[in-house]
Amino acid sequence: MNTRDGGRAEAAQPAQPAHPAGPKPRIPDCPLARTVEAVGPWWTLEILHEVFDGHTRFSSIRRNLATPADVLTDRLADLVARDLLTPEDGASSPDDPVYRPTGRGRALRPLILVMAAWGNHRLAPEERSLLLVDAATGVEADPVVVDRLTGRHLDNDGFVFARGPRASELIAARYPEIRRR
Numbered sequence: 661m662n663t664r665d666g667g668r669a670e671a672a673q674p675a676q677p678a679h680p681a682g683p684k685p686r687i688p689d690c691p692l693a694r695t696v697e698a699v700g701p702w703w704t705l706e707i708l709h710e711v712f713d714g715h716t717r718f719s720s721i722r723r724n725l726a727t728p729a730d731v732l733t734d735r736l737a738d739l740v741a742r743d744l745l746t747p748e749d750g751a752s753s754p755d756d757p758v759y760r761p762t763g764r765g766r767a768l769r770p771l772i773l774v775m776a777a778w779g780n781h782r783l784a785p786e787e788r789s790l791l792l793v794d795a796a797t798g799v800e801a802d803p804v805v806v807d808r809l810t811g812r813h814l815d816n817d818g819f820v821f822a823r824g825p826r827a828s829e830l831i832a833a834r835y836p837e838i839r840r841r
Contacts, residue, residue: 685697
């Protein structure tokens with residue numbers, strides 16, 4: 661039997677999602693902890709970035725990330741198990757499957773865009789190796805996080821965390837209840 665990288669394998673074993681052991685969140689109901697658990701290891705964002713850029717075939721992702729086939733197979737299985745990617749049925753060959761982001765996976769794209777922009781902010785424009793640009797105009801974009809209702813930027817002291825209706829004792833002890841005015 662041939663492996664994806666052209667080598668020989670004795671018997672192919674089904675890919676099992678590899679959930680790396682890591683620290684457990686100090687406050688289990690913290691939304692930041694839930695996000696970190698959903699994203700998992702650094703390579704999650706790297707693989708999603710490739711898929712968002714249109715590199716959806718196993719072979720293309722592998723080539724771009726220079727990842728061994730068995731490692732990438734395990735990582736993709738993990739992303740499928742965490743409902744961030746889904747294999748495309750019928751449109752790909754078994755030797756070179758196509759992966760698409762799920763709704764949950766697509767929801768991480770703004771996070772990736774803002775993280776990349778944050779990484780560029782410390783560099784002079786001529787030192788930047790990767791830019792986010794408007795595909796129609798070529799003008800560089802500067803992603804920001806805004807409140808959907810008001811359009812106000814969230815990166816200021818006017819927005820604070822407050823406990824929600826189902827806050828645990830740990831959250832309630834740390835964050836105030838702020839009533840709607």
